Amino acid sequence: MTHRLLTVAAWVVMAMMAQAQNVLDIDTRRPGATIQPTMYGIFFEDINYAADGGLYGELVKNRSFEFPQHLMGWQAFGRFELKDDGPFERNPWYVLLSAPGHRERRSGLVNEGFFGIGLKKGESYRFSVWGKAPQGSAAIRVQLIDEHAAGGKQQFVEQELTVASSDWKKYTVLLTSPKDDKHAKLRIFLKGNNPVALEHVSLFPVNTYKNRENGMRRDLAQALEDLRPGIFRFPGGCIVEGSSLDERYQWKNTVGPVENRPLNHNRWEYTFDNRYFPDYYQSYGLGFFEFFQLAEDIGAEPLPVLSVGLACQFQNKNDESAHARMDQLQPFIDDCLDLIEFANGPVDSKWGRVRAGMGHPAPFNMKYIGVGNEQWGDFYYERLKPFVAAIRAKYPDIKIIGTSGPDSEGPKFDQGWAAMRQQKADLVDEHYYRAEDWFLGTADRERYPNCGPLRYDSYDRKGPKVFAGEYACHGKGKKWNHYEAAILEAAFMTGFERNADVVYMTTPAPLFAHVDGWQWRPDQIWYDQTQMFKTVSYYVQQLYATHAGTRVLSLTMDRKPVANQPGQNGLCASAAYDDRTREVIVKVANVSDQPQPVRLNLNGFKDDATVTTFTLSHDGKDDENSIVQPELITPKQGTLPLTNSKQQAVVTDLLPPMSFRIYCVKAASKP
Numbered sequence: 001m002t003h004r005l006l007t008v009a010a011w012v013v014m015a016m017m018a019q020a021q022n023v024l025d026i027d028t029r030r031p032g033a034t035i036q037p038t039m040y041g042i043f044f045e046d047i048n049y050a051a052d053g054g055l056y057g058e059l060v061k062n063r064s065f066e067f068p069q070h071l072m073g074w075q076a077f078g079r080f081e082l083k084d085d086g087p088f089e090r091n092p093w094y095v096l097l098s099a100p101g102h103r104e105r106r107s108g109l110v111n112e113g114f115f116g117i118g119l120k121k122g123e124s125y126r127f128s129v130w131g132k133a134p135q136g137s138a139a140i141r142v143q144l145i146d147e148h149a150a151g152g153k154q155q156f157v158e159q160e161l162t163v164a165s166s167d168w169k170k171y172t173v174l175l176t177s178p179k180d181d182k183h184a185k186l187r188i189f190l191k192g193n194n195p196v197a198l199e200h201v202s203l204f205p206v207n208t209y210k211n212r213e214n215g216m217r218r219d220l221a222q223a224l225e226d227l228r229p230g231i232f233r234f235p236g237g238c239i240v241e242g243s244s245l246d247e248r249y250q251w252k253n254t255v256g257p258v259e260n261r262p263l264n265h266n267r268w269e270y271t272f273d274n275r276y277f278p279d280y281y282q283s284y285g286l287g288f289f290e291f292f293q294l295a296e297d298i299g300a301e302p303l304p305v306l307s308v309g310l311a312c313q314f315q316n317k318n319d320e321s322a323h324a325r326m327d328q329l330q331p332f333i334d335d336c337l338d339l340i341e342f343a344n345g346p347v348d349s350k351w352g353r354v355r356a357g358m359g360h361p362a363p364f365n366m367k368y369i370g371v372g373n374e375q376w377g378d379f380y381y382e383r384l385k386p387f388v389a390a391i392r393a394k395y396p397d398i399k400i401i402g403t404s405g406p407d408s409e410g411p412k413f414d415q416g417w418a419a420m421r422q423q424k425a426d427l428v429d430e431h432y433y434r435a436e437d438w439f440l441g442t443a444d445r446e447r448y449p450n451c452g453p454l455r456y457d458s459y460d461r462k463g464p465k466v467f468a469g470e471y472a473c474h475g476k477g478k479k480w481n482h483y484e485a486a487i488l489e490a491a492f493m494t495g496f497e498r499n500a501d502v503v504y505m506t507t508p509a510p511l512f513a514h515v516d517g518w519q520w521r522p523d524q525i526w527y528d529q530t531q532m533f534k535t536v537s538y539y540v541q542q543l544y545a546t547h548a549g550t551r552v553l554s555l556t557m558d559r560k561p562v563a564n565q566p567g568q569n570g571l572c573a574s575a576a577y578d579d580r581t582r583e584v585i586v587k588v589a590n591v592s593d594q595p596q597p598v599r600l601n602l603n604g605f606k607d608d609a610t611v612t613t614f615t616l617s618h619d620g621k622d623d624e625n626s627i628v629q630p631e632l633i634t635p636k637q638g639t640l641p642l643t644n645s646k647q648q649a650v651v652t653d654l655l656p657p658m659s660f661r662i663y664c665v666k667a668a669s670k671p
Contacts, residue, residue, distance in 0.1 A: 021599040021652070022571055024557055028584055028667075029604035031551035031577045033501035038301055040545035041231030041507045042224060043470060044291075045239050046282055047268045047520055048513035053114030054527065055220045055512060056286040059125070059203040060111050060186060061279065065093040066263040072279050078107025078190070086199045087130060087168040090253075090262040094130075094199035097140075097190040108189040109198070110145075115516045116183030117203065118529025119144065124206040126213065127186075128172045130199040130259065131163040138163045138196035141189040144175055155187070163196050174206065182529040200259045210297060214258055214285060219532050220512070223525050225298040227538070228545045231505050232300035233370070233469060234291045240305050240373040241312040243267045244322060248307045251339055254287025255354055261287060267312070268519050275519045289355065292343060292364040302343070303401070303505075305370035306336050308383050313375055314406075329383060333390050336369060340395050368399045374431055374470075376405030376412045381419040388423050399426040401467055408432035409450045421463045427504060429469040435476040439488040440591060441564050453492050453563035453572045456499035466502055470509040472522055472537070481522040483633055483658075484621035486536035490660040491564065491572035491589035493544055498561060498574045500552050508541060515627060526627070533630035536616065540660065543614055543635060547662050549576025549585045562588075569596050571655075586663040590655040600663060602642075602649040607668040611640040611651050617659040 044050065052058060061073035070082050070093055078100040086094040097107045111117070119125070127142050139162045143155040159173040177184075186203055190196060208215025209222065235249045242248030247265045254261055261284040269280035288304065295302040309324030309332045316322035324332060338351050343366035345352030352363070371387045372380055384402060391398055402425035404416035413430075420428045434451070437443040441452015450458075456466065473485035473492075489508070496503045513523035524538045534542075553575040555562060562573035570592025576585045584605060590596045618633045625632050642665060643650045655661060 021597045022557060022569055023599045023601060024555055024562060024571075024573055024586070024588070025601045025603060026575045026584065026586060027554040027603050028577065031553055033552045035497065035500040035549055035552060035576060036230070036504045038231040038505045039496065039500065039503070039548055040541060041229040041233065041300060041303075041505060042227060042511055043233045043237070043507035043509040044235065044511050045237030045509065046235065046266060047237065047239070047510050048523060049114060049280065049517040050510070050512035051286045052281070052283050053514055053517060055216050056283075057204050057208045057215050057217045058283065058285055059113050059117045059205075060201055061114055062111075062281075063202050063283070064088070064091040064200045064259070064263070065095060066091050067279070067281060073112055075110040076108075078105055080107060080109075083197070088199070088260040090260050091200070094197055096195055096197045098195040099190065099193040106189055108187060109201070110188075111186040111201065113185065114529070115514065116529050117144070117181075117185060119177040119179070119181045119184050120530055121177060121180045124174050124176045126172060126204045126206055127159070127161075127175055128170060128200075128202045128204075129161075130168055130170050132166055132168045132197045133163045133194055134166055134197065135194050138194040139191040140196060140198075141191050142173060142175065143187040143189070144177060145185050145187045146181060146183075147185060160191065168199070180530065214290070216286070216290070216294060220525065220527060221294065221298075223532065223534060223538075224294070227542050229298060229300040230545070231303050231368075231507065232291070232295040232298070233303045233305060233507050234288075236305065237373060237470075237509070238267060238312055240307055241310060241375075242307075243312055243315050245307070245309070245311050245324060248311065249282075251288045251304070251306065251335065254284040255289050255342070255358065258285050261285065272519050277517060277519075280517075288339070288342070289358050289360070292366070293360065296364060301368065302364060302366050303368045303370060304339060304366070305373055305401075306339065307332055308372035308375065308380060308387060310372065310375055310380060310383065313377075313379070323379065324383075326382065329386055333387055336371060336387060336391060337394055340366060340369065340391075340398060367397070368401060368427075370401040370403075370429060372403055374403055374406045374429075376403075376416055381423070384419075384423060388425070401425065401427045401429050402464075403429040406431060408434060408438075409448060417464075425464045427467040428464045429467045431470040433470070433472050433474045435474055436484070436488055439473045439492045453495035454561065454565075456495050456503055457561060457563075459499065459502045461502055465504040467504065468496065468506040470507070472508055474522070478622065479521055481526075481535040481537060481624045482622045483536050483618050483624065485522060486540050487589060487616065487658050487660055488591060489537055490540045490543075490587075490616070491591050493540070494572045494574035494587055494589065495563060497544075497548075497552065497576060497587065498555070508537065528627055531627050531630070533625045533627055535625055536633050539616060539633075539635050543616070543660070543662055544587070547585050547587070547614070547664060549578040549583070550580065551577050553577055553584065555586070564591060569594075571596060571598070582667045584665045584667060586665075587660070588655060588663070589660045591658060593657050595657055596655045598653050598655055600651040600653075602651070602665065604647060605649040605665070605667065606644070606647070607649075608644055609642050609649070609665050609667065611642050612664045613638045613640055614662040614664075615659060616661075617656040621658060
């Protein structure tokens, strides 16, 4: 019976392959436009607990007692006082613990972490605190606890720490966890009768990314490195603007000692009342120095985006008083110029000296800067002009990125592009979160004239280049990381590659999300306190970035671009040549519900070769990876034969329904 079923299946496949094939013609003889190294990148914004509670390795919430409710995240018990004359000017608050007056009572603190403190068995954690003993040597007991321990004993790790000085000093001990625990807490008991003052209470894994003390969570940072991004945008997003100018992301507050970086309100705390998190603030522990350092670590070009003097236009509507006037822009312009100096300046310059003092004397070689995020109208265009003039005058080699506003097309979009051309911006930042029909190119063309994989085919080849700075397929009625949306993104991205002469950078968004603390989805990487998983959209990005190629090859079907056009049976495709690996790389998405037989004609390819394939294929359109099933849907590697005649090599294949496949054919010689 099994043999008979296999025979029948084989006949079905053969019959389908015998049908009229979808013939894709690839000209390997004349590589075209250069694919920029920055083509596929990452966009970081502190949304969904992406920084504190996510990528940033700190495990203690409100470590400096600077939240407006100073003990949010903490339980304090016994005798304690909150005081605001601490050692750090911009973080003055601390807690003074005193003896409770009875030997059977206790004074101390408990921190809940971010949805719990996540610990891994056998891993060591660095506890540090700034402390002083105002009445002579004092001691604390530092514990990791499980409040619901089955055996009755809450603490499973304990170390004693002596605070010996009446002056503020930093103290450190190591704690090694004997077990895995996603919901542990940190507890501090005062020991003895002498009071102790505690400030900047911190707990970090020793095993951070690159083993840095103020480091990143290793698994999440490694996932970024594994993406092989060419560009790294930071810090957002709407975070750049803030709901008010006071709450905008101010880079100068994020450098220098972490103990003295002031708290900032996170606008995503209150943006969505159905996903409201009153404890969501920015410690700035992951600041601009850490951003530049991480970009360097993962091999990406840093792309900072700074305020143009406008608070969020969505939230402030037509309230002109919410924004800086034209005669108030100089501090914002100085922020841009000073950031370039911080990144690239010599060690004897003001801001280069700050960078060197933080441990990086060499410049970061920053090449790009964005001014303003998702803004529009004369409000924006007029304010941008003095920024462009100042940056061009002092740093003519820096590439300036402006924005076309919040829409993918329409009046705001057209006005934005016209203004960016007029001001000679180097790149224009486009944002679009759209449904399936938009990504497929089947949406209402009157309303969405530039939808689908053909979007950039009609763009003007002169003037600014495109930075697709925020995009994602938002399924209609199902805005989560389901499989179908990822495949449609893969299909759409063939248009990026085909138009590499005009599309220079792309970054899907958002990047990170905590499974218990998200405000926005879909997202690329999800995690809880100890585990993470990569979405199918992540794997699409990784496949593109790791098989980008260096130059575009012409790929057509009946002499037309393969972009889900009529008669193309739901296929979208692009091709590239990689000068480094001598590979012809063909990317094909099948967005139809039927298997599609394809024939790849590699015209001008003369070498014998084996075809290596990488495939995303799955039966359930609404399925997704999860903490429980992190590898439910992952790329699979395979091989296919290649037949060769004098001037043409041929690959035949049967693409599964709703799938994405990359074909890599290594040549012996350059075209």
